[in-house]
Amino acid sequence: MKQRHIEIMDTTLRDGEQTSGVSFSASEKLTIAQLLLTEVKVNRIEIASARVSEGEFQAVKRITEWAAQNGHLDKIEVLTFVDGDTSINWMQKAGAKVMNLLSKGSLNHLTHQLKKTPEQHFKEIAAVVKSANKKGIAVNVYLEDWSNGMRHSKEYVFQYLNFLATQPVQRIMLPDTLGVLIPSETYAYLHEIIQRYPTLHFDFHGHNDYDLSVANALEAVNAGVTGLHLTINGMGERAGNTPLESVVAVLNDFKKDVKTTVNEKALYKVSKLVEAFSGFRISANKPVVGENVFTQTAGIHADGDKKKNLYYNDLMPERFGRRRKYALGKTSGKANIENNLQQLGIQLSDEDLKIVTQRIIELGDRKETVTQDDLPYIISDVLDSSAIGEKVAVENYVLTHSKNMKPSATIRIRFEDGTVEENSPGDGQYDAFMNALKKIYAQKKLPLAKLTDYVVRIPPGGKTDALCETVITWDYNGKEIKTTGLDSDQTVAAIKATQKMLNLV
Structure with missing residues (x-):
């Protein structure tokens, strides 16, 4: 069976960053971009919007410098605007070579937001495309609010597509900007367009407001689109964008006539990295990457x-x-x-x-x-088995914390052959405790697990004396261990969880 290739464009760093409260640093953006292209192996990444901030400019510059050195510059895309040469000049300074031009895909947006006629809008777009191409920048075009455009102003959408068919653009990108489509509409609208313009490259960009984004992506592929826009963990504004991990799994299992370049084995690792960098915790039951799904x-x-x-x-x-x-x-x-x-x-x-x-x-x-x-x-x-007993105990400890002074800990650990006492400063009380513990274990030449994650859970509405549960994840010789401690004091709960780890190891 001959398979049709579906381009995957990841927009975690641009549209995904519009998740409420999320902002990636330049270093974080570079790390995620590198992993998306080299390990997840998506075809393209949209990394920023032009003219947003100096920090955004520096992030784009770092990514394009790395991409240029490693043969990936044509895979780096930036959202731009119909603003003459302003966005184009910004891109040139940042070193980017592919622009995703944001334009109006519905008559409603064009009339009430831009207050322009279709002819005026098309003329301005043609000028931007011509200038960009002249300066060595490839152009893709977004039709913002396209889904509502198909519902309420289809004649305008086709008028616009007729115009774009005459322009030197690489891709036409059709977003369900407000996440309003149901799967049957997605298929019908895209099928009608692709039948009318069989030689043009169309991408579908979905949102998850009705929890239908994965189903819509599948129907977009069934209708014949060439590319899909997705984000890691489904990050994005409101209910988020279409999650990359779920779509890839669905296509691999249910669409044997299409293929992608995405490496499934890298999805979980990148998901956890994006979760850590963004601070945006995904639900435990999220398909493919959630903590509980297997x-x-x-x-x-x-x-x-x-x-x-x-x-x-x-x-x-x-x-x-x-x-x-x-x-x-x-x-x-x-x-x-x-x-x-x-x-x-x-x-x-x-x-x-x-x-x-x-x-x-x-x-x-x-x-x-x-x-x-x-x-x-x-x-x-x-x-009542002595085979699995408490062989190591935190017998005593003193934790100090004073204003303008480094916290410190003095601890006494009891082993089967006696006790050992040590003290150490740290960046916090628990860090000081762990530093003292490391000293003791180094003296006794005993192995110690490495802390990889630390989570504190407090009951909703809990008071200051409420119990808190500390869940610590450890790595011991490549094996993941999780231990928990329960106490009204967070540091004491962490110490209890640590004692469990000492006995397991």
Whole structure:
């Protein structure tokens, strides 16, 4: 079967940055741009809007310098405006070579925002395109509010497309600016346009206001578009843009007659990086990249997985550089717990397994889930086993914090062969604690896990004396460990979570 290539243009750094409260630094933009082109392997990236700020200019300049050195300059795109040579001059100074010209795709926008006639608008666009091409800048054109244009002023849209067909533009980009389309409309509008202009290159740019952006992207491909505009984690204004990770998975599984260059295995890593840089946390149940989407909770599902993979589908976690997990809670069955014990290298007799299962179910009635890292403690508690006991304990500590003075910690750690005491300063109380702990473990020549993530959860509406849960993620020899601590003091909760890690290691 001959496959049709679909261009993927990622606009996380431009349209995705319009997510409320998100602003990437120049260094962050460069890092994300490099990963998108070299690891995720998208075809093009839209990185900024012209004339926005000095910081935006510096970010574009750094990206274009890197891209020029590495053969990617033609993949770097900037949103520009119908403003004579102003945007063009900005692009030249920034070193960019591809402009995405923002124009009006609906008569409503043209009449009430620009207060111009179609003929006036087209004349100004023609002048910008001519000037840009003369200065070595390629032009793509956005038809802003195109979806409403097709609904309410179709004659204007076709008048505009007739004009664009005469212009030296590379791509015509059709955005559902307000996210109003349903899949059947997306297909009908795009199919009509592509049938009328079969030689032109059309991109579809969706928004997710009705949670239909992935379905609309699929219908756009069915209608014959050549390119899709997407963002990592579906970042974007209001409900966001079309998520790249979901669309790629859908196309790979349901559109065998098309192909993309995107590397699925890199999607999760880049998703987590964008999440960290943006501070925009994605939901745990977000398809493909969410924390829980490859976690089985029901015991019957875990049992089915062991018996001919009865509950597997084509969305295998390994495709995205991830692995399946089995949650522990009140719906856990024996198979769920066995899978977790196997990952920890622990074997129990059938009788002991029944006792542990019962205890996890009881805990699940009070707490939604039990983590895999809680298992050794549950086993130790339930079975009174010395095999998995508390071999390391934080016996005592003094934490100091004074105004205009560096925090410090003095700690005493008890091992099976005695206690060791150390002190150290730090950038915060917990940092000082960890610095002192590192000294102790260096003295005893013992391995220590590396902290990779630190999350504090406080109940909504909690008061100053409310319990807070600290969840710390550690890396130990390439294995991810998560430990939790619970206390009304955040630092004490973190120390409790750290003690759990010391015993697991």
